[in-house]
Amino acid sequence: MNTVRGARERARIEVTAAIKDEARRALAADGAAKLSLRAVARELGMVSSALYRYFPSRDELLTALIVDAYDSIGAAAEEADLRARTAGSPPRARWLAVCETVRAWALEHPHEYALIYGSPVPGYSAPADTIAPASRVADTLIGILRAAYEGRGLALPPLPAALRPEAARMTADFAQGLPPETSAALVAAWAQLVGLVSFEVFGQFNRVVEDRTAFFSHAAGQLAHGVGLTSA
Amino acid sequence: MNTVRGARERARIEVTAAIKDEARRALAADGAAKLSLRAVARELGMVSSALYRYFPSRDELLTALIVDAYDSIGAAAEEADLRARTAGSPPRARWLAVCETVRAWALEHPHEYALIYGSPVPGYSAPADTIAPASRVADTLIGILRAAYEGRGLALPPLPAALRPEAARMTADFAQGLPPETSAALVAAWAQLVGLVSFEVFGQFNRVVEDRTAFFSHAAGQLAHGVGLTSA
DNA sequence: TGTACATCAGTGAACGCGCGTTCACTGATGTAC
DNA sequence: TGTACATCAGTGAACGCGCGTTCACTGATGTAC
Numbered sequence: 001m002n003t004v005r006g007a008r009e010r011a012r013i014e015v016t017a018a019i020k021d022e023a024r025r026a027l028a029a030d031g032a033a034k035l036s037l038r039a040v041a042r043e044l045g046m047v048s049s050a051l052y053r054y055f056p057s058r059d060e061l062l063t064a065l066i067v068d069a070y071d072s073i074g075a076a077a078e079e080a081d082l083r084a085r086t087a088g089s090p091p092r093a094r095w096l097a098v099c100e101t102v103r104a105w106a107l108e109h110p111h112e113y114a115l116i117y118g119s120p121v122p123g124y125s126a127p128a129d130t131i132a133p134a135s136r137v138a139d140t141l142i143g144i145l146r147a148a149y150e151g152r153g154l155a156l157p158p159l160p161a162a163l164r165p166e167a168a169r170m171t172a173d174f175a176q177g178l179p180p181e182t183s184a185a186l187v188a189a190w191a192q193l194v195g196l197v198s199f200e201v202f203g204q205f206n207r208v209v210e211d212r213t214a215f216f217s218h219a220a221g222q223l224a225h226g227v228g229l230t231s232a
Numbered sequence: 233m234n235t236v237r238g239a240r241e242r243a244r245i246e247v248t249a250a251i252k253d254e255a256r257r258a259l260a261a262d263g264a265a266k267l268s269l270r271a272v273a274r275e276l277g278m279v280s281s282a283l284y285r286y287f288p289s290r291d292e293l294l295t296a297l298i299v300d301a302y303d304s305i306g307a308a309a310e311e312a313d314l315r316a317r318t319a320g321s322p323p324r325a326r327w328l329a330v331c332e333t334v335r336a337w338a339l340e341h342p343h344e345y346a347l348i349y350g351s352p353v354p355g356y357s358a359p360a361d362t363i364a365p366a367s368r369v370a371d372t373l374i375g376i377l378r379a380a381y382e383g384r385g386l387a388l389p390p391l392p393a394a395l396r397p398e399a400a401r402m403t404a405d406f407a408q409g410l411p412p413e414t415s416a417a418l419v420a421a422w423a424q425l426v427g428l429v430s431f432e433v434f435g436q437f438n439r440v441v442e443d444r445t446a447f448f449s450h451a452a453g454q455l456a457h458g459v460g461l462t463s464a
Numbered sequence: 465t466g467t468a469c470a471t472c473a474g475t476g477a478a479c480g481c482g483c484g485t486t487c488a489c490t491g492a493t494g495t496a497c
Numbered sequence: 498t499g500t501a502c503a504t505c506a507g508t509g510a511a512c513g514c515g516c517g518t519t520c521a522c523t524g525a526t527g528t529a530c
Contacts, residue, residue: 015506033265033266034265048485053505053507114351162446163447188451191430193427194436195424207363211395218391219420238527282473290517
C-alpha cells in the first residue's frame with residue numbers, strides 16, 4: 001500500500017494543509033513579520049500548542065510558506081511557457097508570456113510575493129530547502145533563451161573585458177549551452193523584471209504609472225530585447 | 233534671534249537626533265517590523281514614556297526614519313550628479329555615477345534601503361510628507377535626461393500606440409520637456425535599477441553573481457542605453 | 465537685576481495585550497500477536 | 498477475529514517575555530514684569 005493511507009496519515013496531510021492555508025491568510029492580512037502561531041491556531045479552533053505536532057517552530061512554518069510560494073510562482077511560469085510552446089509561439093512570445101505570468105501571480109499573491117522577493121524577514125535565514133524551488137522561474141527563462149539560441153540565435157554585443165570571467169562562470173554554473181553575454185544579460189533581466197513587478201506590487205507606481213498593464217507589456221518587451229530576443 | 237537657540241531647544245534637537253540614530257541602529261539589527269520604542273529608550277538610558285515627548289507614536293518615528301532615508305539617498309544621488317557635472321562629464325557618465333551611488337548607498341545602509349524600497353511595513357501607511365523626498369533620486373535622473381535631450385538628443389524608438397497616452401501623461405506630470413518615449417523608458421529604468429540593487433542587497437545574488445561590482449557596472453550601462461544615453 | 469509663574473523634559477508605575485514554547489495529560493487510532 | 502500495547506493528535510495550564518501607550522508627578526529651564 002503506497003497510495004491509500006490510514007485515517008491518521010490523511011488527517012495529518014489535511015491539517016497540515018489547513019494550517020498553511022490559514023497562515024497564508026494571516027500573511028495576507030498582516031505580513032510575514034507578524035505571522036503568529038497562536039493566531040493561526042486560534043483561527044483553526046485549535047490550541048496553539050497543537051501546531052507543534054505539525055511544525056516544530058514558527059520559522060519552520062515560514063519556511064514551508066516560502067517553499068510553497070516559490071513552487072507556486074515557479075509552476076505558474078512553467079505552465080505559461082508550456083502553453084506558449086505548445087501553441088507554437090517563438091521564444092520572444094514565450095518570454096513575454098512568462099513575464100506577464102510573473103506579474104499576474106505577484107498581483108494575485110502580493111504578500112507571498114513580498115515573502116520571496118521583498119526585504120528578507122529579520123532574524124530569519126532561509127534554509128537549503130528553499131534553493132531549488134527558488135530557481136524555477138529563472139530556469140524557465142533560461143530554457144527559453146536556450147531554445148532561441150539553438151534556433152535562430154541571439155543577437156547580443158560582446159561583453160566588456162571586465163565582465164567576461166564572471167559571465168563565463170555564470171554560464172558554467174547554471175546556464176550551460178548559452179553564450180556568456182546571454183547569461184549575464186539574463187541575470188540582469190531577471191533582476192530588472194522583479195524590480196518592475198516589485199514597484200507595482202509595493203506601491204511605488206502610485207501617482208506615477210496609471211496604465212500599468214500597458215506599461216509592463218512594453219517594459220517586458222524591452223527586457224526581451226535586452227537578452228537578445230528580437231521581435232519575430 | 234533665529235540661529236542661537238535656548239538650552240531647551242538645543243537639547244530637543246540633540247535628543248531627537250539621538251533617538252533617530254539609535255532607532256537606525258535598531259533598524260539595522262532587527263528590521264523595521266521589530267523596531268521598538270522601548271528598546272530605543274532603553275538603549276538611550278531613558279524611560280520609554282519619555283520618547284513620547286519627541287514622537288507621538290511609533291509610526292511617527294518610523295515616518296521620520298523613512299523621510300531621512302529618502303533624503304539621504306536623494307542627497308547622495310544629487311551630489312554624485314553635481315560632481316560629475318562639475319567635472320564636465322557627459323550625460324551618460326552622470327547617469328552611471330548616479331547608479332553607482334545608489335548602489336553604494338544601499339550597500340552601506342541595507343536596512344534603511346529596505347525601509348524605502350523593500351516590502352512595505354505591514355500596517356503602516358506612508359503619510360504625505362514622504363512623497364517629496366521620495367522622488368529626489370528619480371528627479372536627478374530626469375535632470376540628466378533633460379540635459380542630454382537639450383544637448384545632442386536622445387535616441388529612442390517610437391512608442392507602441394498602446395502606451396502613447398500613458399507616456400504623454402507621465403511627461404506632463406513629472407518630466408516636462410522630455411519626449412514621451414523617454415519618460416516611459418526612464419520610469420522603467422528606475423524600477424529596473426532598484427531591482428538590480430535589491431537583488432544584491434537582499435541576497436538574491438548569493439550563489440549567482442560573484443563579481444557584483446563588474447556586473448552592476450555593465451547592467452547600469454545597459455540601463456543607460458535603455459533610456460537613450462548612448463556611449464560618448 | 466530679581467522674582468513669580470508658565471512651560472516642558474523626563475520619571476515611574478500601571479494598563480492590557482499578544483507572543484513562542486514547554487510539559488504532563490487524555491483519549492482515540494493503529495499494530496502485533 | 499480479538500485483545501494488549503504503542504503511537505500520536507490535541508488539551509490546558511503555565512513560564513517568561515516584550516510591547517505601545519497613558520497618566521499624575523517632579524524639578525529644571527524659560528519668560529514676563
